[in-house]
Amino acid sequence: xxxxxxxxxxxxxxxxxxxxxxxxxxxxxxxxxxxxxxxxxxxxxxxxxxxxxxxxxxxxxxxxxxxxxxxxxxxxxxxxxxxxxxxxxxxxxxxxxxxxxxxxxxxxxxxxxxxxxxxxx
Amino acid sequence: xxxxxxxxxxxxxxxxxxxxxxxxxxxxxxxxxxxxxxxxxxxxxxxxxxxxxxxxxxxxxxxxxxxxxxxxxxxxxxxxxxxxxxxxxxxxxxxxxxxxxxxxxxxxxx
Numbered sequence: 001x002x003x004x005x006x007x008x009x010x011x012x013x014x015x016x017x018x019x020x021x022x023x024x025x026x027x028x029x030x031x032x033x034x035x036x037x038x039x040x041x042x043x044x045x046x047x048x049x050x051x052x053x054x055x056x057x058x059x060x061x062x063x064x065x066x067x068x069x070x071x072x073x074x075x076x077x078x079x080x081x082x083x084x085x086x087x088x089x090x091x092x093x094x095x096x097x098x099x100x101x102x103x104x105x106x107x108x109x110x111x112x113x114x115x116x117x118x119x120x121x
Numbered sequence: 122x123x124x125x126x127x128x129x130x131x132x133x134x135x136x137x138x139x140x141x142x143x144x145x146x147x148x149x150x151x152x153x154x155x156x157x158x159x160x161x162x163x164x165x166x167x168x169x170x171x172x173x174x175x176x177x178x179x180x181x182x183x184x185x186x187x188x189x190x191x192x193x194x195x196x197x198x199x200x201x202x203x204x205x206x207x208x209x210x211x212x213x214x215x216x217x218x219x220x221x222x223x224x225x226x227x228x229x230x231x
Contacts, residue, residue, distance in 0.1 A: 037220075039167075046124065047159075047167065047210050049220040060218035096166055105214035107157035107172035114166050 022097030
């Protein structure tokens with residue numbers, strides 16, 4: 001059974017860079033057909049797709065966040081990571097990592113439990 | 122890109138059915154059969170309930186069904202049970218390697 005677990009600082013200062021990692025167990029992030037995404041949810045609000053990275057390393061980002069987002073794989077640790085730069089209070093949210101089978105068009109079938117990141121000085 | 126439009130709330134009595142709509146455009150819901158639905162209980166991660174418009178993952182009760190007509194997708198929960206009370210989100214592929222979500226619908230079991 002595939003399991004995902006987010007980790008990273010719960011508090012980030014405005015203008016700094018948010019960094020999160022997602023550890024995957026029960027499968028390899030390099031498996032053909034498995035792609036990995038980040039989704040966030042501000043408190044009391046809906047879900048927002050941040051971006052997806054393919055097992056091959058190709059990346060796709062939400063156009064509204066593209067200038068500030070990097071997603072990359074760390075195959076040695078079987079994890080993938082998110083970096084969001086120049087954060088503001090509007091980036092305060094629960095951040096989820098999830099898997100997408102086959103392509104970025106597909107559903108998110110396995111999710112991490114989520115981690116709350118607060119942007120505040 | 123704009124979020125998909127969902128009603129903020131829906132409700133039904135135990136045993137009844139409730140249907141949630143998810144309206145987009147020809148560039149997302151209407152253009153692709155990649156609509157998915159997620160159930161989210163308070164403080165929990167979303168759970169996939171429907172994918173590719175009408176397919177159910179293993180383990181999801183057949184009380185949950187999905188459909189699409191034009192630019193609007195729908196999720197129907199039949200035989201409502203107390204544990205179905207949750208927030209529900211739709212999502213669609215929006216072309217050009219983009220994914221968009223709906224604003225969410227809070228389902229209340231009366």
